[in-house]
Amino acid sequence: MIGKAGEDDGMIYLxxxxxxxxxxxxxxxxxxxMEDGFGNPISQHRAxxxxxxxxxxxxxxxxxxxxxxxxxxxxxxxxTESINQAVKGAxxxxxxxxxxxxxxxxxxxxxxxxxxxxxRMGYRVTSVPVDEHGLVDPADVEKAVTDETILVSIMHANxxxxxxxxxxxxxxxxxxxxxxxxxxxxxxxxxxxxxxEALGIDLLSMAxxxxxxxxxxxxxxVRTGVKIAPLLDGGIQEGGLRxxxxxxxxxxxxxxxxxxxxxxMSGRMEHLLNLKKMFIERIAEIDETLINGHPVKSLxxxxxxxxxxxxGESMVLLLDEEGICASTRSACATGSLRASHVLTxxxxxxxxxxxxxxxxxxxxxxxxxxxxxxxxxxxxxxFLRSMSPLYHKK
Amino acid sequence: MCAYSELVMDHxxxxxxxxxxxxxxxxxxxxxxxxxxxxTIMIRVKNDRLDDIKFETLGCGAAIAASSIVTEMxxxxxxxxxxxxxxxxxxxxxxxxxxxxxxxSNLGADALHKAxxxxxxxxxxxxxxxRGGKVEYLERSExxxxxxxxxxxxxxxxxxxxxxxxxxxxx
Numbered sequence: 001m002i003g004k005a006g007e008d009d010g011m012i013y014l015x016x017x018x019x020x021x022x023x024x025x026x027x028x029x030x031x032x033x034m035e036d037g038f039g040n041p042i043s044q045h046r047a048x049x050x051x052x053x054x055x056x057x058x059x060x061x062x063x064x065x066x067x068x069x070x071x072x073x074x075x076x077x078x079x080t081e082s083i084n085q086a087v088k089g090a091x092x093x094x095x096x097x098x099x100x101x102x103x104x105x106x107x108x109x110x111x112x113x114x115x116x117x118x119x120r121m122g123y124r125v126t127s128v129p130v131d132e133h134g135l136v137d138p139a140d141v142e143k144a145v146t147d148e149t150i151l152v153s154i155m156h157a158n159x160x161x162x163x164x165x166x167x168x169x170x171x172x173x174x175x176x177x178x179x180x181x182x183x184x185x186x187x188x189x190x191x192x193x194x195x196x197e198a199l200g201i202d203l204l205s206m207a208x209x210x211x212x213x214x215x216x217x218x219x220x221x222v223r224t225g226v227k228i229a230p231l232l233d234g235g236i237q238e239g240g241l242r243x244x245x246x247x248x249x250x251x252x253x254x255x256x257x258x259x260x261x262x263x264x265m266s267g268r269m270e271h272l273l274n275l276k277k278m279f280i281e282r283i284a285e286i287d288e289t290l291i292n293g294h295p296v297k298s299l300x301x302x303x304x305x306x307x308x309x310x311x312g313e314s315m316v317l318l319l320d321e322e323g324i325c326a327s328t329r330s331a332c333a334t335g336s337l338r339a340s341h342v343l344t345x346x347x348x349x350x351x352x353x354x355x356x357x358x359x360x361x362x363x364x365x366x367x368x369x370x371x372x373x374x375x376x377x378x379x380x381x382x383f384l385r386s387m388s389p390l391y392h393k394k
Numbered sequence: 395m396c397a398y399s400e401l402v403m404d405h406x407x408x409x410x411x412x413x414x415x416x417x418x419x420x421x422x423x424x425x426x427x428x429x430x431x432x433x434t435i436m437i438r439v440k441n442d443r444l445d446d447i448k449f450e451t452l453g454c455g456a457a458i459a460a461s462s463i464v465t466e467m468x469x470x471x472x473x474x475x476x477x478x479x480x481x482x483x484x485x486x487x488x489x490x491x492x493x494x495x496x497x498x499s500n501l502g503a504d505a506l507h508k509a510x511x512x513x514x515x516x517x518x519x520x521x522x523x524x525r526g527g528k529v530e531y532l533e534r535s536e537x538x539x540x541x542x543x544x545x546x547x548x549x550x551x552x553x554x555x556x557x558x559x560x561x562x563x564x565x
Contacts, residue, residue, distance in 0.1 A: 311431070313454040317398075317406065387412040387458070389423070389434040389450040 017360035023212035029256040058255025065258040067195035079186035082205035082220040083110040089228030098148035133294035134163035157188035161293035162302035171200030190261040213257030217250030272301040282374030309391035310384040318380035411465035422508030435505040464502035
């Protein structure tokens with residue numbers, strides 16, 4: 001089902017939150033389009049018509065995945081563009097009503113830096129805290145919203161610790177106050193059920209490479225009637241919200257991936273949750289190790305663990321030596337020179353954040369992968385602790 | 395993503411001289427406040443030479459490799475020779491280390507020098523020759539990290555890079 005991309009050279013790929021391998025059916029659809037499709041959907045001839053038909057079919061598939069109408073889907077270059085477009089576009093369109101935005105302490109950099117850019121233009125931002133599991137309290141959002149507030153942007157699921165936020169409850173507040181609600185669902189859309197109607201979201205960002213589609217393509221859901229200003233000036237593509245000829249090959253892939261994700265979602269979730277549970281059980285014997293995120297309200301495929309007295313990058317390097325791909329947010333590895341803001345927001349101290357490794361499973365992974373990776377992880381921790389000055393001191 | 399040279403990876407995979415020395419003659423402990431790395435070097439001295447040297451390090455791959463390399467370079471040398479191992483000579487060994495991780499090599503040299511100074515301190519002695527009467531390396535231990543975008547050296551605690559203006563870290 002998943003192509004060779006995920007299993008070459010005995011590689012065990014457990015960094016699906018950074019991008020999933022391409023599904024074989026997605027690749028087949030993209031290759032078929034590369035061979036035959038070339039028209040520009042905006043053209044007034046048969047080649048254009050064919051491209052338009054392909055484009056709209058993909059749009060319908062993406063809309064279907066999140067319970068939207070196809071006219072509410074704008075194709076973008078990925079999660080970051082969707083988020084920038086949603087946040088900055090909303091601020092530009094409704095900025096005359098007020099200049100206050102509410103967000104949370106654990107948002108992705110795309111949200112945080114978009115908001116920081118807006119603060120330089122005179123907008124004010126209130127960031128609500130999260131509890132030790134990374135959950136936002138909707139009551140904090142309610143308190144933060146003022147008459148000046150135009151937008152609330154809270155992520156649907158956190159990409160570092162997996163916690164799924166109470167977006168439905170937050171939407172109840174934003175609806176009541178007449179404030180727009182954007183949710184960054186990049187880590188969750190296509191992985192767990194996300195329904196824009198049931199949740200009551202106005203703007204939602206998503207990316208294809210989180211659910212076995214290609215990277216470089218994403219979508220923004222814009223509820224009918226919600227006005228946002230485009231970031232790019234140019235043609236009238238995507239309802240005037242995203243100028244420029246569409247990335248047709250990517251969009252074909254995203255459409256196919258969305259179709260498969262919707263059809264297979266419950267089976268995929270069950271499989272991923274089984275792998276996650278097994279992994280957590282297997283690593284339970286590593287002492288002084290914390291699992292980050294909410295124990296239940298969490299993505300089914302992500303395990304973030306903080307191992308005390310060791311550093312994350314060295315663990316990831318050792319795992320890579322054994323063919324296992326995992327991810328870390330330690331300051332060294334990210335090049336940011338700072339502890340992860342998500343981990344410090346849930347109360348982890350600096351040394352603990354340094355020892356954090358994120359394992360994220362994919363539908364291509366097996367129980368054998370979990371057995372091999374949990375064993376390799378234990379070996380890596382033992383090796384590094386054997387030379388850790390703090391482990392000996394404790 | 396891995397930008398380490400084969401030499402660095404070799405020392406990371408198979409670190410030389412890791413562990414502890416019972417009743418060492420000198421101990422040097424350093425920590426990097428920016429990235430949270432910790433390093434301890436223990437030495438045993440015989441006839442003014444580093445008869446044995448061991449390290450313990452909590453840190454990234456570069457920090458562990460730097461510890462291994464510095465202990466390998468120092469072992470068997472006289473104390474004065476070992477004091478000549480500087481951040482620069484170590485960094486040359488760690489060739490191709492991303493500039494941002496050069497501070498890991500500072501840790502290695504600092505811990506070694508501190509261990510030797512600890513040895514002198516215990517014996518109420520001094521190294522016979524220091525430049526300008528001061529021990530140069532000890533002032534280097536706070537050497538800063540670099541901007542992840544333009545590699546400009548950052549002052550401690552900097553939020554924005556003073557050169558390119560970009561954020562030096564997460565919000």
